Amino acid sequence: MKISEIFYSIQGEGxxxxxxxxxxxxxHCNLRCKFSDGNLCDTSYTSWFPDDEKNMGDVEIDFILDEYRKINSGDIVITGGEPTMYPDELEMLCRYLKEISNNIIITIETNGTNFGDFVKYADLMSISPKLNSSVPFNTEYVKMHQKSRINLEVFKKYNSLKLNNEIDIQWKFVFTDENDIAEILDLQHKVGIDRKDIYLMPEGITKEDLNKNRLQTIECCKKLNFNYTDRIHILAWGNSRGK
Ligand code: SF4
Structure with missing residues (x-):
């Protein structure tokens, strides 16, 4: 499985x-987010620059399981990049993790563009649809990003599993400013998302960014009855790898 990094920390969002x-x-990721303030995605070493020498590369699933056994505590968060780009390996990884212990809580963090049987093993699907504010204008990736970022059929599949109580979901939107609101409401309506499952998170990869964007995000949550989530890991450590 293509891995960037493995580490033990606290969940900072959602x-x-x-x-x-x-x-x-x-x-690796099938999208290339770039926000209006010029920030690339917070893990650009997996998406824009997957050849970064600090990335681990091809890693056997057995190695990942052994690393987990050394810690043997806490939730498991499978994130990216975009973990659903490897649906079979992702399913296998989740299945083996559940074989280690039934008490393991697995969260899969995804942009929601792919579906697969891995969903059977996820206790929480954390889906972060990428809004128009993420389009990397003036780069070679605009077309590819625009074509792939929203997959309504897949979003609906995930949401129907939630409605049938087969999985838990949070829909986590990166909030840049009030121009995002119409698109979020449109997606909520088209997919049929329960407002209780929606979290707005301020865009930002530094404490300063978050401080700048926090209040407008909270005000929007109050107005639309959505949940707010901060980014605790950024507040604690900045945008450092392995944290
Ligand atoms: S979908 Fe996620 S990992 Fe991919 S470019 Fe956007 S923020 Fe980065």
Whole structure:
């Protein structure tokens, strides 16, 4: 499996914020987010620059399992990059992790563009659809990003599993400014998302960015009855790898 990094930390975002977690970060992404303030995605070493020499490269699933056994505590968060780019390996990894212990809580963090049987093993699907504010204008990736970033059929598949109580979901939107609101409401309507499952998170990869964007994000949550989530790992460590 193509892996960027493996580390133990706390979950910094969403409904499991604060949970000690073993992070498995896959390498590569099918999108290239770039926000209006010029920030690239917070793990650009997996998406824009997957050849970064600090990325681990091809890693056997047995190695990942052994690393987890050394810690043997906390949630498992499988993130990226985009982990669903490797659906079969992702399913296998989740299945083997569940064989180690049934008490393991697995979160899969995804941009929601791919579906697969891995979903059977996810206790929480954390889906972060990429809005128009993420389009990398003036780069070679605009077309590719625009074509792939929203997959309504897949979003609906995930949401129907939630409606049938087969999985738990959080829809986590990176909030840049009030121009995002119409698109979020449109997606909520088209997919049929329960407002209780929606989290808005301020865009930013530094404490300063988050401080600048936090209040407008909170005000939007109050107005639309959505949940707010901060980015605790950025506040604690900045945008450092392995944290
Ligand atoms: S989808 Fe996620 S990992 Fe991929 S470029 Fe966007 S923010 Fe980065």
């Amino acid at each position: 409904k499991r914020t604060g949970s000690p977690s073993f992070f498995i970060r896959t390498n």
